[in-house]
Amino acid sequence: MSSTTLDQNTKQPRSLKPSKASDPSASAGSLKESLLSRTGAMLIMGIFTLYFLIPIWWLFVASSKSQGQLLTTNGLWFADFNLFQNIGDLFAYRDGVFLRWMGNSVLYAGLGGLVATIIAGMCGYALAKYRFPGREVIFNVVLGGVLVPATALALPLFLLFSQAQLTNTFWAVFLPSIVSPFGVYLTRIFAAQSVPDELIEASRIDGAGEIRTFFTVSIRLMAPALVTVFLFQFVAIWNNFFLPLIMLRSEELFPVTFGLYAWNTQLNQVPELRPYVLIGALLSIIPLIVTFLLLQRFWRSGLGTGSLK
Template identity: 55%
Template structure:
């Protein structure tokens, strides 16, 4: 029997502690990198314009949040509220339609055998690898030819297509929707549409929530497409509107108004994540007992 000397054991133990400390240090740096910008935004949104640059940027001083919020909603005749409504329209409608299309396409690719299925899936997989910004100019030329530029449709229509959503739905449907469940529905005389909506879609809910949130966040934060497609200020989402306010700093738009508006624009994203995370938990629990 081979014996291990106490010194060797101590060396391995020390190396393990050093490795663990290094991993924890890297994780701490990533956590700080992630948390410092929203913390700075929150702190800065509570200060008036007289104390933005004269106080500690990472700590509260001269709390004036409610005045800043009131100024945001009064700036330019209250257009911020319209920008928020436009962003919610683009993000929520686009994400909902995109999720439904992705779910149906992914289910069809996973559960139906037809000629060219692998080719279709490979094309979709290739589209996932193409940056969204590469589609901006072709979309502008196409919408310009059809008269959709400077309208809600110019931003809304591109947001309903999600190659990543189709890919994720296809992978999840293949793993989470048993063929026996679908066959049982057909034996009972249910139509394919009813089988999908009543049996397959609930089983795919964790993936569909992921697709919805990805699309919602992507549409909410979208800047390039709206600024390219829309010239009417009243059609702009909040991302473009805040950027315009920042550019007009020297023309009368206070910096604290722009910062507070940016902080307020994060609230719908937080609500979406907090309200939908239970579907992720239920999906993880379901997968652990299968």
């Protein structure tokens, strides 16, 4: 476990924000870079910006159209702007089942991500900061867990939950989501680097217990890693497809992605659903984009942490 990358990342020798000062080549090397390679580089970036953003732009435009104009007007530009009316229709459709799905997703992913992060953080911290027999065994088993694909667990989880008669419940999706072996791995490495033993010792001399020290002192120093773990877990749960597919039958328990999938499969029989699928898709990605933007200061410094060898 060499930790050079992590070390450099925590110290952040170069800011992630590209500024003139942090980019020495901007002044010294600029003469050498010909106009041709600059234009070429910008052209590549420009073309791919279109590739990445046009689908989302199309979704936004399509969401603002009425059912009739969806098929008859230019897909990349607005017709009559009906976005808010469409949103209203979607929220009213079938007693607001879409809002229910959004709420479910927030609960599964938000609460689940939070619980997963705290539990993984506690375990990673203990593995990094305490010496006890079996420590390496536990860590190696957890590390093996990182390599087990989550989808391989979906089927046995279903079989086990059905024996406990817990399929088609909130818990069937929630409980498996709060286990993050990757979180333990990441927080252990981060805690070993960023929480000094002297600080824990000082806290002990002040009379604080171990648990209190963790929740008042250490957890703050581990914040960048914890936010990264939360984000990964949040995204993983929000995007999880196999578990709801195999566990849930009742519509009122669906997360939003799965609900939209269910509508999408009915499109051939019920074409009226099409605008709802499109507007729902647009609305369902907004919470993720907002979460990423709000927390980007954290995950940008945490992302590289995973690339340890």
